[in-house]
Amino acid sequence: THSYTNYNSWDKVQSWIAAISTSNSALISKQSIGSTYEGRPMTLLKLGKKSSVTKPAIFMDCGIHAREWISPAFCQWFVKEALSTYGSDSQMTSLLDQMDVYVLPVFNIDGYDYTHKSNRMWRKTRSRTSGTSCLGTDPNRNWNAGWCSKSEPCSETFCGSKVESEVEVRNVADFLRRNKADIKAYLTIHSYSQLVLFPYSYTYDLAADHSELLKVAEGASSALRGLYGTRYTSGPGAATIYPAAGGSDDYAYDIGVKYSFTFELRDTGRYGFLLPASQIKPTCMETMLAIKYIAAHVQENL
Numbered sequence: 001t002h003s004y005t006n007y008n009s010w011d012k013v014q015s016w017i018a019a020i021s022t023s024n025s026a027l028i029s030k031q032s033i034g035s036t037y038e039g040r041p042m043t044l045l046k047l048g049k050k051s052s053v054t055k056p057a058i059f060m061d062c063g064i065h066a067r068e069w070i071s072p073a074f075c076q077w078f079v080k081e082a083l084s085t086y087g088s089d090s091q092m093t094s095l096l097d098q099m100d101v102y103v104l105p106v107f108n109i110d111g112y113d114y115t116h117k118s119n120r121m122w123r124k125t126r127s128r129t130s131g132t133s134c135l136g137t138d139p140n141r142n143w144n145a146g147w148c149s150k151s152e153p154c155s156e157t158f159c160g161s162k163v164e165s166e167v168e169v170r171n172v173a174d175f176l177r178r179n180k181a182d183i184k185a186y187l188t189i190h191s192y193s194q195l196v197l198f199p200y201s202y203t204y205d206l207a208a209d210h211s212e213l214l215k216v217a218e219g220a221s222s223a224l225r226g227l228y229g230t231r232y233t234s235g236p237g238a239a240t241i242y243p244a245a246g247g248s249d250d251y252a253y254d255i256g257v258k259y260s261f262t263f264e265l266r267d268t269g270r271y272g273f274l275l276p277a278s279q280i281k282p283t284c285m286e287t288m289l290a291i292k293y294i295a296a297h298v299q300e301n302l
């Protein structure tokens, strides 16, 4: 059965989504945003006090990269925490009263399932591109944000045959475009390296909101560090990790979602993508503090 302190197979996550989304009709609902390349349902969870009026929102996705298993584990943890602390935790109560939080538990479901069944180190989607026998496109290189145009289909960071060639990317990009007036923050969860990144990665140029985003990223990192002392580095993607084009955070920022952050969760390389399940709980607990810090800042600036 499903466990918040284990890495759940796609089948277990899928049944968890069905159960949790009907567990509390006052606080959570689900909606389909389409299907993956292999036909798996992309179900978006909507957290927040039910309202007849549209509320400002935060969008968070996990599992863009298949092998980064701690990421979907965090999204599941976040949903559980939100529902179980609403009414007792004043900040979570305020957040869900004032805003909606959209959570996509696993973005790249085909890839995630493939890492469970075949190749634990797979990163990309599982789509086929004509003219090559190599599979998959990097879903974090496929967005219309400085898109790379020239790249190798067999590369781990293949940008795709065109912008939004990946149906998973198109499904989420469409949702962001449809709701961009209300979406105030975009959070995308990855591993590993222990980083809080913000735009831009596709250029070394500083974002218009660079100083504010840096302040928020540093505040989130220090909130996280307060629990177990885990050290995160904050900064714009290009200079902090590597320059790279076609990423989701840059795209969200460029369509007007100001508070756009990429998290790289534990660890710094000892286990890397193979983070032991024993670290799921501490990782999720400390990451909650960072996410809540950002959410509070977003609320302050509504």
Ligand SMILES: Nc1ncc(C[C@H](C[SeH])C(=O)O)cc1Cl
Pocket: 065, 140, 141, 190, 191, 192, 197, 200, 201, 202, 237, 241, 244, 245, 246, 247, 248, 249, 250, 262, 264
């Ligand atoms: N815009 C971006 N933001 C963050 C990253 C880092 C992640 C780390 Se797994 C990636 O390589 O896709 C990469 C890009 Cl292109």
Ligand SMILES: [Zn+2]
Pocket: 008, 009, 116, 117
């Ligand atoms: Zn498995």
Ligand SMILES: [Zn+2]
Pocket: 064, 065, 068, 190, 191
């Ligand atoms: Zn990643």
Ligand SMILES: [Zn+2]
Pocket: 068, 190, 191, 192, 264
């Ligand atoms: Zn990563």
Ligand SMILES: [Zn+2]
Pocket: 296, 297, 298, 300
């Ligand atoms: Zn603030």
